[in-house]
Amino acid sequence: MTKEAGTSLxxxxxxxxxxxxxxSTTLEVLLERREKEKADFCRTISADIKKKCVSFSGKDDNRAAEFYCTNLSDFN
Incomplete structure (x- = not known):
């Protein structure tokens, strides 16, 4: 291989x-954005479930929402 070819290579x-x-940088940014959106979604779902659980049970119990968000990764 010539010196010019080596330089070109x-x-x-x-x-x-x-x-x-x-x-790589683009993928990292997209992954961070996805994780943020997933966390936002879990907070929203958690709040919705919490409201419904409170209306049925009369107590502040967020276990159903936590279970849902913990197991959300099974569906990704």
């Missing part, structure tokens, strides 16, 4: 590494 490798870093 090194440049291509660097470009690919930059692309990989960009994709």
């Amino acid at each position: 090194d440049e291509k490798v660097r470009e690919q590494e930059i692309q990989i870093d960009r994709i």
Whole structure:
């Protein structure tokens, strides 16, 4: 392999590494956003379930909502 070809190959490798870093960063941002949305959803569902449980049981019991959100990952 010539020196020019080696340099060209090194440049291509660097470009690919930059692309990989960009994709990795994008995926991290999307994962963080997904986790935040999932947490927001669980809080909303938890509040809804809590309201319904309180109206039936007359006490402040959030176990059903906690169970639902804990097991939400089974459906992802």
